[in-house]
Amino acid sequence: MAENSSQSKGNIGKIKGFIDEQKESPLMDSLKRRWYRFSKNPLSKLGLAIALISIFLAIFGEYVVPHPAHAGAYRDYPNRFIEPFQSWTYPLGTDSYGRCVLTRTILGFRYSIRMAVVVLSLVVPTGVVVGLVAGYHKDTWIDTLLMRTSDIFIAVPPLVLALSITAMLEPDPMYAMLAVSLMWWPWFARITYNNVSSLVNEEFVKSAEIMGDSKTHIMFFELLPNCTGPILTKLTLDVGWVIIIGASLSFVGLGAQPPTPDLGTMVAEGSRLLPTWWWISIFPAVAISFIILGFNLLGDGIQDAFEEVGAGS
């Protein structure tokens, strides 16, 4: 609106306690508003579609691929190195063992998505709780202890620490996930902390305290709902980051091992066959980028939906 609505000085109606009549419930209205802001950008909807397709393929991959048997150590030497776009049997060609590249690429979605799901489901609750507790106890020893501990794990770029930790353990996707989780929770702790610590002196928190609400109640029911937007945005965008880190680990051989159809591993194996048999590495690489692109577009859309800056103007 033209004028700043926070200036209630002139809002004479409010003095007498008149309530703005709303046609719909506030929740529906806010969901509609968020959806409007989300859907204003067609790219956000594209992102949503890609993310849904990726999740679908991750769950039902083996039912849609042409050659489910090619997932593992399958060998068919007569049919190796078939070029892509030549036959319907092998639309994206075959690799050095004669396995269908399309099949293996689609099956690779599962490992990438699984990486993101496992890591984020460990990291988000941990980070958010740490951030909530530290933010609510801002400027006390609890804040210092928690936040400075979390600083340790982000004192090094995530890929470096993930590489180092997995290198000390056996190369295994499970360890890779744990290593990535270990250094990822501080990011969620930080984003929650920043939001909570700016809210903690607000009236609604003070009044909840005066009403005698428990600390847990205030943290989870008063403060947390006010940080949903940034957390949700970060979560979606981080799907992409975690997948990149996971693929990077597999690429150097510290993640899933062959013959697992992991996209990073496939790119690494195929890159040795460049440039002649380019399709073996390029299609899995495109697939990785496709998933990450989808979640990035989706994350941007969610950010738009929750963005309050300039909402009126």
Next chain:
Amino acid sequence: MTKKVLEIKDLNVGYETYRGVTDVIYDLNMEVHKKEKIGIIGESGCGKTTTMKTINRILPNNAVIKDGEVNFNGNDVLKMKKKELMKLRRKNVSMIPQDPTASLNPLFKVKTQMKDILKYSKEHGEDIDYKEKSIELFESVALADPERVYESYPFQLSGGMRQRVCIAMSLATPKDLMIADEPTSNLDVTIQNQVLDLIGKILEERDLSAILVSQALGTVKKFVDKIYVIYAGTVIEIAETKQLFDNPIHPYTVGLLEATPKLTGGGFSAGIAGQTPDYIDPPSGCRFQPRCPHYSNECENEKPKMIKVEKDHYVACWRS
């Protein structure tokens, strides 16, 4: 009749929002004559700032000027080329902002901002001493310790000082029209009167035309010759200051006057029930009708015309 400095004709402005394009300014008409001091009153959110920003075209990007004319000394601002617009902003219209804190760039010293304004006003020649000129301007707005202010960042100054700096900036070149958009609403109560007195003094000394926007009727009363009452983006009553206070006609004006807190009076003032309308789907006919105590059917059917009720007193209401 003296020369018209500003004439706004059937102005319509809206904003693009998530629900569609709003209809904030609705067929707004206004005139400011030479040396005339106009007051604009109305609730917050009724389009006062939007109208003011249209005058020198500094509306935000999502604003849509749908229709109308804004003639300044006979030239339509809305059709102006870049060069003319720059001249208008530099020489003709000065603006005192609503929120001085948000209106000074936080990353640059007052000195830097002042220098640029003086430099590009092209009024003072190439070889002026920016510091001397700035300090002269600061002294004219009664800023204490102008040397320090000149060397400071905006965040190192108090609210009142910032507003004085803004006023000094707006006076960097002699102008024809001064627009003061609620110049005191973001200041401490104790500072408000000082700043108002300053503006009053400037108006008196410089013979400017002026538009003073306010929600507080008391503040306009002292300074202005004529008052425009605006509701929901349209003018609903125009009168000489004294006439308006003595004989308000439009129910909204009556409500506004009653709502003004009186320091001597007891208890709460009456106020007007309801709120400014939804600009996506504004009420048909008279925009005030949903809140009007004297509502009748015709109010909903057609927008009331401006009718002369006495000398220099016009009202847009079906009742009159």
Next chain:
Amino acid sequence: MKKYIGKRLFWALVALIGLSIFIFYFGRIIPGDPIRMMVSPQTPDHVVEELRESLALDQPVYTQYFYWMRNVFQGDLGFSVYSRRSVTADVQQYLPRSLELIAYAASVQIVGSFLLGIFAGSNIDKWQDHITRLFSYIGVSVPAFVFAIIFQLVFSQNLGWFPTSGSLSEGVATPSRVTGFIGLDALFSGEFFTIGNYIWHATLPAVALAIPGMEQVARMIRSGMITINQKDYISMARGYGLPERTVRFKYLLRPSIIPGVTVLGMQIAMMLGNAFLVELIFRWPGFSRFAINAMLRSDLNTIVATVMIVGIMFAIINIVVDTLVAYIDPRIRYSGS
């Protein structure tokens, strides 16, 4: 200002010490005998035990940590199982080349991101903006190692514009060692052909490193410009009649780049991580490539040293960025003192 940076330095140091404790302990608690990994399988038991004692590996972990810390301050990072010599020697040999590559990549990234960001931010919703947005989506979605592979495939193998791998062509002698930095050493001895050859080799890996983050920073600058453009002080600056270019490139740009500069630090840090893969792909004889090979052989001392070196570099980058932001934004500068 000094207090502000001092505080940053102090907490960075605390985090680094914490990190060293964590990574050191983690290396010692995992199963596997570091001594057995150092020696050949045929080594008799008593030699193994002697070695263990001489390296203090029979002591409790915290004692080992203090020995290690003491050695680090004497410039000894321990013995590398992979290179069979002191990690310090490896660091001295390989680190300069990695730093040169990172510096090159960072310069490309900074220049590129600012140009792109301002380009897009000055032309919101025009084709320039859409092109930048397209680039930025490619930039965030494609992992650096994929960029590296594709660049190698297209620009060196297919088009032949750049060498496939290495840091100097065959027959180009490494300049005599003064600093260990090839570019600097060549400059000192006036071998300009060597510098050119070196830069030619470094270009593809540097661009592959720079591109992913470049787009992110550009987007931050773009959205900064949009947000700041709505501020009252920008419309007031226009209202005072300042020319559009002064408003845009002075009053609008400076506050707009702050978020971009803040993420720039993060992006350069990410580059430190991606360097491990990119150096591997381009066979760049740098520390990251050495380290990743050592990692694949579970070389504990090298791993710990790598984490600490990258940690220190990361801390320096962060402090430089914080200082830069404080320089741009006087509110931060003055709130500290």
